[in-house]
Amino acid sequence: MSEEDDFDLNELDDKELVEQIQDDLYDGLDAEVTEGTEILLSRGWDANDVLGEALVAGMKIVGVDFRDGILFVPEVLKCAGAMKGGMGILRPILAESAEDTSLGKFVIGTVKGDIHDIGKNIVGILLQANGYEVIDLGRDVPVSDVVDAAIKHEVDFIAGSALMTTTMPSQREIIKELKDRGIQDKFKCVFGGAPTSKEWAEQIGADGWAENAAEAVDVIKELT
Ligand code: HCB
Numbered sequence: 127m128s129e130e131d132d133f134d135l136n137e138l139d140d141k142e143l144v145e146q147i148q149d150d151l152y153d154g155l156d157a158e159v160t161e162g163t164e165i166l167l168s169r170g171w172d173a174n175d176v177l178g179e180a181l182v183a184g185m186k187i188v189g190v191d192f193r194d195g196i197l198f199v200p201e202v203l204k205c206a207g208a209m210k211g212g213m214g215i216l217r218p219i220l221a222e223s224a225e226d227t228s229l230g231k232f233v234i235g236t237v238k239g240d241i242h243d244i245g246k247n248i249v250g251i252l253l254q255a256n257g258y259e260v261i262d263l264g265r266d267v268p269v270s271d272v273v274d275a276a277i278k279h280e281v282d283f284i285a286g287s288a289l290m291t292t293t294m295p296s297q298r299e300i301i302k303e304l305k306d307r308g309i310q311d312k313f314k315c316v317f318g319g320a321p322t323s324k325e326w327a328e329q330i331g332a333d334g335w336a337e338n339a340a341e342a343v344d345v346i347k348e349l350t
Pocket of ligand 1 (some may be wrong): 182185186188189190192193194199200202203206239240241242243244245246248249285286287288289290291292316317318319320321335336337338339340342
């Protein structure tokens with residue numbers, strides 16, 4: 127708990143606690159977000175619900191205020207750190223629920239020039255939790271590295287995240303590189319990220335697009 131908040135998170139009811147986690151995420155309070163996440167889990171909350179209702183919803187509020195010039199990069203970096211604190215608790219729990227058999231193999235990464243990786247990480251965690259093997263290439267990944275990794279690891283799917291209008295074209299470049307190398311049929315490409323859309327994905331010839339991580343799992347299951 128931070129010095130200015132002299133109350134115990136355990137005393138809050140679920141609704142208040144979810145709001146408090148979102149406030150703490152907004153304030154970049156890593157330890158408090160982690161503690162709140164643990165308390166919700168200890169009250170029997172499903173890890174997916176904690177992720178969606180507390181953390182991702184909290185990050186949406188951050189996104190709006192960043193867009194509106196109320197929050198700036200250093201503050202949003204702290205929010206991202208706090209988000210990762212909460213995700214650190216949820217990741218092993220979600221991974222534990224993974225099915226034994228691998229439904230398919232993925233490479234996933236945030237495209238070249240883009241360092242936003244929170245959404246990509248969530249997609250990776252949920253894919254793993256649903257029985258897919260995930261090779262995470264990280265962020266700011268050059269197109270050729272994505273394609274090389276897909277070949278090397280003999281994956282079934284390529285997932286690429288782009289969070290900026292300026293980096294979206296890298297998703298098209300991935301498809302182009304696959305075509306240029308004559309291997310487009312070997313992989314299914316499923317893309318996402320806030321500025322992208324179903325129309326964009328269709329336009330560039332992707333196999334699928336998802337608005338969020340849960341939808342990504344559904345789209346990929348349909349393609350599997
Ligand atoms: Co950043 N940033 N940012 N940022 N940032 C955005 C993305 C803007 C939209 C904010 C704004 O201006 N409104 C904007 C981009 C505008 C544009 O499109 N042109 C922006 C900008 C401009 C910038 C900088 C250029 C700012 C600067 O330096 N002046 C800079 C870029 C640096 C770079 O990449 N080269 C920058 C930096 C940062 C950080 C470092 C402070 C931080 C990132 C920390 C990190 O990720 N480790 C950050 C953040 C956090 C954001 C916002 C606020 C939140 C992004 C986020 O994590 N959302 C974002 C605002 C927004 O998106 N509305 C803002 C939460 C996750 C859960 O959602 O959409 O990422 P998601 O992922 C979803 C979904 O899209 C889908 O599933 C995920 C989970 O449900 N999905 C996929 C994602 N990838 C998928 C892949 C698939 O295959 C399938 C589904």
